[in-house]
Amino acid sequence: MKIAVCIKQVPNTEARLRVSRDGRWVDEEDLPFVINESDEYALEEGLRIAEKTGGEVVVFSLGPERVKEALRKALAVGAARAVHLSDPAFAGGDALATGRALAAALARDSFDLVLTGSQSDDVGYGGTGSVIAGHLGWPHVWLVMGVELEEGNASAKVTREMESGVNEVSRVRLPAVLEVQAGINHPRYASLKGIMAAKKKEIATASPADLGLDASQIGAAGSRLEIVSVSFPESGKGAQMLEGDAKAAAAKLVEKLQKEARVL
Amino acid sequence: MANVWVVLQHREGQFPRISYEAIAAAQKLAAQTGGKAEAVLLGEGVGLAAAEVAKFDLATVHVADDPALRVYTPGAYIGALAPAIQAAAPAFVVFPHTYQTVDYMARLAQGIGAGLLPEVTGFEAGGDGLVWARPVMGGKLQAQVRVKGEGTVLVSVQSGAFPADGAVRLGETGETPVQPLSVDLSGVKPDREVLGYEEVGGDTVDLTKAEIIVAVGRGVGGADKMAPVEALAKALGAEIGASRPVIDNGWLPRDRQIGSSGQTVAPKLYVAAGISGAIQHLVGMKGSSVIVAINKDPGAPIFTVADYGIVGDLHEVLPALTEAVRAAKG
Numbered sequence: 093m094k095i096a097v098c099i100k101q102v103p104n105t106e107a108r109l110r111v112s113r114d115g116r117w118v119d120e121e122d123l124p125f126v127i128n129e130s131d132e133y134a135l136e137e138g139l140r141i142a143e144k145t146g147g148e149v150v151v152f153s154l155g156p157e158r159v160k161e162a163l164r165k166a167l168a169v170g171a172a173r174a175v176h177l178s179d180p181a182f183a184g185g186d187a188l189a190t191g192r193a194l195a196a197a198l199a200r201d202s203f204d205l206v207l208t209g210s211q212s213d214d215v216g217y218g219g220t221g222s223v224i225a226g227h228l229g230w231p232h233v234w235l236v237m238g239v240e241l242e243e244g245n246a247s248a249k250v251t252r253e254m255e256s257g258v259n260e261v262s263r264v265r266l267p268a269v270l271e272v273q274a275g276i277n278h279p280r281y282a283s284l285k286g287i288m289a290a291k292k293k294e295i296a297t298a299s300p301a302d303l304g305l306d307a308s309q310i311g312a313a314g315s316r317l318e319i320v321s322v323s324f325p326e327s328g329k330g331a332q333m334l335e336g337d338a339k340a341a342a343a344k345l346v347e348k349l350q351k352e353a354r355v356l
Numbered sequence: 357m358a359n360v361w362v363v364l365q366h367r368e369g370q371f372p373r374i375s376y377e378a379i380a381a382a383q384k385l386a387a388q389t390g391g392k393a394e395a396v397l398l399g400e401g402v403g404l405a406a407a408e409v410a411k412f413d414l415a416t417v418h419v420a421d422d423p424a425l426r427v428y429t430p431g432a433y434i435g436a437l438a439p440a441i442q443a444a445a446p447a448f449v450v451f452p453h454t455y456q457t458v459d460y461m462a463r464l465a466q467g468i469g470a471g472l473l474p475e476v477t478g479f480e481a482g483g484d485g486l487v488w489a490r491p492v493m494g495g496k497l498q499a500q501v502r503v504k505g506e507g508t509v510l511v512s513v514q515s516g517a518f519p520a521d522g523a524v525r526l527g528e529t530g531e532t533p534v535q536p537l538s539v540d541l542s543g544v545k546p547d548r549e550v551l552g553y554e555e556v557g558g559d560t561v562d563l564t565k566a567e568i569i570v571a572v573g574r575g576v577g578g579a580d581k582m583a584p585v586e587a588l589a590k591a592l593g594a595e596i597g598a599s600r601p602v603i604d605n606g607w608l609p610r611d612r613q614i615g616s617s618g619q620t621v622a623p624k625l626y627v628a629a630g631i632s633g634a635i636q637h638l639v640g641m642k643g644s645s646v647i648v649a650i651n652k653d654p655g656a657p658i659f660t661v662a663d664y665g666i667v668g669d670l671h672e673v674l675p676a677l678t679e680a681v682r683a684a685k686g
Binding site for chain 1: 461466494550552555601624645
């Protein structure tokens with residue numbers, strides 16, 4: 093099967109974040125970037141299906157120049173080639189604008205399956221894959237925790253996570269867009285051989301003109317949402333922060349739990 | 357002025373609390389737009405459920421009753437909602453932010469050319485229109501967001517953001533008119549054949565009855581590094597729980613998972629160690645009586661719901677805490 097996997101490069105959410113000078117986003121200087129967590133699982137799922145069915149994975153990403161690093165990493169774990177949607181006009185899109193651009197890029201080729209992560213760890217709209225499916229006119233499933241190909245790869249039995257520990261199992265005709273949840277598999281690490289091989293693999297770039305898109309349809313200009321500012325929530329609002337080294341803080345906490353909260 | 361719709365999620369006619377929260381949000385929003393809130397209910401044989409919604413202060417309860425809506429599928433739900441929303445052109449359509457909503461809301465927005473604003477926690481009237489709040493960076497930051505352009509916007513409201521008891525009911529005798537919403541789903545191609553539902557992991561450990569829970573997150577660092585967690589749990593007489601990354605990494609079995617895809621707990625004491633506090637985890641534990649958070653990142657969102665917080669490495673704090681608990685208990 094020929095499989096496309098859409099990945100996003102996001103700031104490492106464990107990193108110490110600072111608000112940018114204009115107050116509208118985080119300061120990206122010195123910020124470590126990684127492949128979005130659920131996208132890594134989507135990539136792994138794509139590689140497994142490609143290996144099982146004798147196919148290949150093509151990886152897509154939209155973003156600035158640094159995104160090439162994420163694409164190179166995807167090539168190192170086994171993707172055959174990459175497409176980088178690279179143009180300032182793509183920047184700042186909401187799920188509708190980004191989904192529109194990715195769908196246009198995917199439609200230039202013919203895929204049997206498109207995989208994405210379920211939600212980005214930065215803006216977290218959780219809708220890009222569904223929007224892609226809408227443009228392609230394919231079925232989609234969000235929060236996928238299992239994929240089993242059936243009927244000679246004409247359909248898939250898909251497990252979708254619901255709330256409170258219940259999963260929905262359904263059959264979906266292919267091609268489809270499956271939006272993968274973290275935890276579906278155990279993503280592999282790149283081998284040295286894979287890293288070396290990735291250097292020779294192709295990263296094609298695609299501009300809005302290549303995709304037949306007008307700048308007004310994509311990025312910030314094509315979005316209904318505009319982030320006007322970001323701020324830290326009031327940390328420890330209502331929480332008493334206990335200071336001192338581990339031993340002192342622990343002693344204070346036990347005293348509070350006994351005398352103030354009365355739960356010990 | 358344009359009205360505000362609210363689409364209510366239910367399971368066989370039973371509403372989760374977040375559906376009432378969505379009603380509260382829609383009423384509050386309608387007060388801003390100068391319109392009225394209208395509810396939409398999709399399903400088969402949902403008359404009794406509609407009667408319950410009619411007790412709230414709404415302009416109309418629209419009921420789409422169709423066999424194709426008995427079991428949720430995105431194709432049928434979008435097939436029912438898309439033409440109705442396009443015809444009425446409400447300013448906003450409010451949804452409870454659930455896994456079911458996220459499964460179809462973006463595709464509905466794409467299909468009808470509506471705006472898409474997921475997971476909001478609040479809004480305020482600004483100089484030129486509403487300013488919405490929603491979490492970004494896994495809840496570490498809050499973004500203030502504006503909607504540009506014309507036309508309906510689909511909005512989902514995060515669990516707990518608009519208290520359910522804020523939903524305004526009518527008096528004893530009042531009743532909102534219930535109207536059938538005519539849908540034609542005969543031409544809708546089923547996009548998903550639902551084969552069934554399965555329980556995950558069998559829930560052999562019932563954390564909902566635990567009085568004290570020590571929950572551990574990614575910060576613990578590995579399955580072989582659980583000893584300080586186990587020691588504290590033993591000293592406190594607590595059960596051990598975990599956030600999702602711990603389960604996904606296989607460090608603890610799935611029946612220990614607390615959060616939206618695991619168990620929802622409300623013990624008298626909840627100790628969260630090395631858990632950053634993603635919303636998916638918070639919804640499963642924020643009802644706990646007393647919450648203690650231990651995390652090396654002072655910006656971790658878990659501190660916003662905690663009663664007591666310690667900034668530090670759990671591998672240093674937990675042993676100290678275990679010792680202090682043992683000493684206190686004699």
